[in-house]
Amino acid sequence: MQTITIEGLGRKGEGVAHVDGQAVFVPLALPGEQVSLGEGVGDTCVVDPSPDRVTPLCPYFGQCGGCQLQHMGPNIYRRFKTDLVERPLQQVGIDARVERFIDASDSGRRRATLHARNNMAGYMRARSHDLLDIGRCPILVPALAQAPEIARAIGTEVGACDASFTASDTGIDVELRNIQKGARPDRLVPLANRFGLARLSYGREMLLLRQQPRVRMGKAEVNLPMGSFLQATAEAEEALARYVLESVGKARSVADLFCGVGPFALRLAERAKVYAADADKPAIAALDDAVRHTKGLKAVTAQARDLFRDPLTRFELGYDCVVLDPPRAGAAAQVKEIAASKVGHVVMIACDPGTFARDAASLVQAGFMLEGLVAVDQFAWSAHIEVAATFRR
Template sequence: MPVTAHIESLGHKGEGIALVEGKRVFVPFALPGEDVLIDTAGERGTLLEVLAPAPNRAEPFCPRFGRCGGCQLQHMDAAGYAQFKTGLVVNPLRQAGLDVQVSRFVTAHGAGRRRATLHARRDGAGYMRLRSHDLLDLDACPILVPALARAPDIARALGAAIGECDLAFTATNAGIDVGIRKAPRAVRAEALVPLANRLGLARLALGNEMILLRQQPSVSMGRSEVELPIGSFLQATAEAEQVLADYVIAAVGKAKSVADLFCGIGPFALRLAETARVYAADSDRPAIAALDKAARHTKGLKAITGKARDLFRDPLTRFELDFDCVVLDPPRAGAEAQVREIAVSKVPRVVMVACDPKTFARDAEQLVQAGFILRDLIIVDQFAWSTHIEVAATFER
């Protein structure tokens, strides 16, 4: 039975929180201060009507918002949106005992996301519906770069040929790169070659196996052109990569020797090598190979030493950390083991980029306890209208 409720606050997933009969209920697309009509099922609420809207409520620009699970925050105005995302970073830091001011909130949506994963099912292709494993069939997604405008149609065509699967799309300098994931075991890879050709894909891969290569997918990083390995990490927007790289370069400053740890295919290493010697390490061997090749074919760079190394199990020890500066860009799990070694080393400066505020706060606390000062914390919003956020900060002894 529908009930009237008052939204008290926002949860970390962007859902409004109401008290119904003394229990917290999480209501997507509701804002603090609003009176709403909702259906409840345990701690989940479904918004039926906004009875008294908050002043910071905005009109969503996508007609599928509210049904599609891809975006959660289009109903917020710009100020409320920035405040919510800033809280995602500041709150975990405060819980770790670090009272830090944010220097800048940078909107880095750019031309849109150059990476997306779509699901192909019998009833179409698109993203999953909100709070559901049911598909929302899409004809377009307005937060993708124009180069991926055909992605839903491509996903439908491949899904029709393969069956249910997930498809990872990347817009590259050579065209659209597609990786098939979670496909039925009986897929005949060779049968997909004519279809991939008709679809005009630069590359099609099934898992880690390349099915078709019409043109090697590549991305530009500083002066370099980097061939993109199958499945390797790439920042969601080109603008965010540039913003983060500019931050890292400025924070590293005049350092002559730099360790770029969790370096991926080299978005920082290749730019830093214009002025400094770089040791670059990552567990992704194909990424290191791509970085090495790009470095060899780029004129005017100082030496880049690329190493495939699992920094979770085998971090650089305090005795190996003989660098003027260390750059860290770990995945969501953070860099706990590596930070532990940095804390007892003589490294004078650390520049950290992170995509998970909670593990960033944990690692930042460890560095501060070791005598580092956290400064120039910036928030980079590349995951538009979602509850994901990127953060960068500098730590100096």
């Protein structure tokens, strides 16, 4: 065996060392540790553990590919997550520091996708396409404690499939994907009743509806469409919404772009007129329905619009403030129009620090200044982080 010293951390949280001038990546290793390398990953042995190493909270950690960072103590964990935000900005020439780090994972994730393979259910093994059968997942909210059991029962009935779980205010919503040809998902109705699911669907086709899945957003209640996007934790949604409201301030008119079902738009509408747009038509319909059934909101115009192909032009952007919450691909086309417009105030939420840095650089080059950089950690123990920032000309 060869013994090496871990020098730092890679982008996915793995230990990094150099051997004969070549970078070596060692999963689950920490900076400063002495590690003996064998022929395979499983032969790796930590000879001299770091004081930052802690005991993982999950018995499947190391086998399961869902979490990568449970061996990190709180200090190195926070530094790693903060660096995920700051490093891409530095690479595009923006010297900005995270002002606040918000732990938004306390009660657990309210969304998860489990893979079912006949009588097994769980997540994929680390660095593998093989399934790890699990009995529980400690990072999920208590309402999803039965998710592995439910997924296993579904797989037993219809064979291999993926089951996406959402814990709504009115019960568990399950959407099935990638069911094998010839399977009969209609056979799952008795099972869904047995587990008391609020809704069961496949490919946006309703199989069972016992109770409409709903989530409260500010004053409003939103009926979740099948397969709709929702922040992974309720704490993250609240933290990001507070940030948006504080940053938007007293703006009287706001454009909420990539608005989804309206976690920001509905709260903003309690104080300002809102234009909300997203390519997801069912999400826009759900937002529009929530607006019509909620008293005390100012005018909300909700429009289904593909902001990648058809961004609001510089001539349409006559708003006091623009809120952006794009998917991982970022908002390059929309940011280009904002940069060319007279908009002087932008609030951006992003789930990918790399595309966030790219879009931030475009705004800075157009005369904006970045302020209020915040990291929101809703994907605990993973190499993902949510970013929030404000831009002013």
